[in-house]
Amino acid sequence: MEQELAIEAKYQALCGRLDEATLRLWAATEARSLGRGGVTLVAKATGLSRTTIHAGLSELNAPVSAGEQGVPLRARAVGGGRKKLIDKDASLLSDVDALVEPTTRGDPMSPLRWTCKSTYRLAEELRRQGHTVSQRSLCDLLSLAGFSLQSTRKTREGGQHEDRDAQFGHIARTVAEYQAAGDPVISVDTKKKELIGDFKNGGKEWQPKGKPEEVRVHDFIDRELGKVAPYGVYDLTTNTGWVSVGIDHDTAEFAVESIRRWWREMGQVTYPNARRLLITADGGGSNGYRVRLWRRELQKLADELRLTVQVCHLPPGTSKWNKIEHRMFCHITANWRGRPLVSRQVVVNLIGNTTTETGLRIQAAIDENAYTSGIKVSDEELASLAIERDAFHGEWNYRLIPRKNDE
Numbered sequence: 001m002e003q004e005l006a007i008e009a010k011y012q013a014l015c016g017r018l019d020e021a022t023l024r025l026w027a028a029t030e031a032r033s034l035g036r037g038g039v040t041l042v043a044k045a046t047g048l049s050r051t052t053i054h055a056g057l058s059e060l061n062a063p064v065s066a067g068e069q070g071v072p073l074r075a076r077a078v079g080g081g082r083k084k085l086i087d088k089d090a091s092l093l094s095d096v097d098a099l100v101e102p103t104t105r106g107d108p109m110s111p112l113r114w115t116c117k118s119t120y121r122l123a124e125e126l127r128r129q130g131h132t133v134s135q136r137s138l139c140d141l142l143s144l145a146g147f148s149l150q151s152t153r154k155t156r157e158g159g160q161h162e163d164r165d166a167q168f169g170h171i172a173r174t175v176a177e178y179q180a181a182g183d184p185v186i187s188v189d190t191k192k193k194e195l196i197g198d199f200k201n202g203g204k205e206w207q208p209k210g211k212p213e214e215v216r217v218h219d220f221i222d223r224e225l226g227k228v229a230p231y232g233v234y235d236l237t238t239n240t241g242w243v244s245v246g247i248d249h250d251t252a253e254f255a256v257e258s259i260r261r262w263w264r265e266m267g268q269v270t271y272p273n274a275r276r277l278l279i280t281a282d283g284g285g286s287n288g289y290r291v292r293l294w295r296r297e298l299q300k301l302a303d304e305l306r307l308t309v310q311v312c313h314l315p316p317g318t319s320k321w322n323k324i325e326h327r328m329f330c331h332i333t334a335n336w337r338g339r340p341l342v343s344r345q346v347v348v349n350l351i352g353n354t355t356t357e358t359g360l361r362i363q364a365a366i367d368e369n370a371y372t373s374g375i376k377v378s379d380e381e382l383a384s385l386a387i388e389r390d391a392f393h394g395e396w397n398y399r400l401i402p403r404k405n406d407e
Helices: 002-014 020-034 038-046 050-061 092-100 102-106 119-128 135-144 164-180 252-270 292-305 323-335 344-352 379-383
Strands: 185-190 227-235 240-246 276-281 308-313 361-367 387-389 397-400
Touching: 002 020, 002 038, 020 038, 020 050, 038 050, 092 119, 092 135, 119 135, 164 185, 164 276, 164 308, 185 252, 185 323, 227 252, 227 323, 227 344, 240 252, 240 323, 240 344, 252 276, 252 292, 252 361, 292 308, 292 379, 292 397, 323 344, 344 361
Parallel strands: 185 276, 240 361, 276 308
Antiparallel strands: 185 227, 227 240, 308 397, 387 397
């Protein structure tokens, strides 16, 4: 930074006193004295192009004849030198704008509608239209026209349910009521399935320099190790969680079994006097509000634990707001970043050792049960459930009442 400021100060002092050729040679001399990276640093400090500085370096390296030594260089006349492309080609800038302008994406006549708009493709298309332009010159033209390289940004959520905000309010009030009464409130979801084996895992981990951990080139599933499906249960009140690492299908039976294991391992110890349980869940997946098997298995859980199990589903398209996503799953992902999940036990250990400064604690275990997919729940079975629905969106908000033992 100090070097850059020093060069900038020199340039400001000399630019009004030296002709172009001399200034170019000065910039080249400064760049050469700095060594590697000197051209970039001088260009940044002075605003001169790298091409100009490289031209100066070439001139410095060229031999000087005896007759030329000591002879002052002739300065270029005012207005001399190569004209800018946009001065020689009046329609060039407007044609560049027409090719890159976002509104042309939907234009079926746009020549680059279905291709990547790289500078090479843009320059090729402009030459096809009769312009004389190189890929390097096009970079300057794009900047001059107000364009820059940008990625897409997630801002549009698409269509949303008209009662979305009202449902969030309903969930918040229900959660507050349960917590005030000392009853358990959990958020549940399935984390994405993970390949087991020496596969690449996203993120970076500290390793000896030049010695990254080697993994497979291709992510073809290992038939022996397969995948795992971590199903999580997060306690909103105690900031603790449970993860069942399933090795079979992600079904509603697996989801409810994970909740059952959480209760046996953690829940009943924390809430010995509980008579009801509140579950907040996504609207889809194995615990979706349309899944009959989910409700049937929750009824079994209510009967077994003698607890009223109340469920509040998040509105469609709002799964990212599920508490478990940004209070537990994100920390698990960060904890195993850059590490290949070489075995199921490694997955369990990494999950179980995930902690945060705010006190998050997680327990995990492998669920070796086999779960059959595609189980159908008949209308008769559904009618036998002791289910009570809220007046507000009963399909999203309902409770399963424990049935008597003789039912």
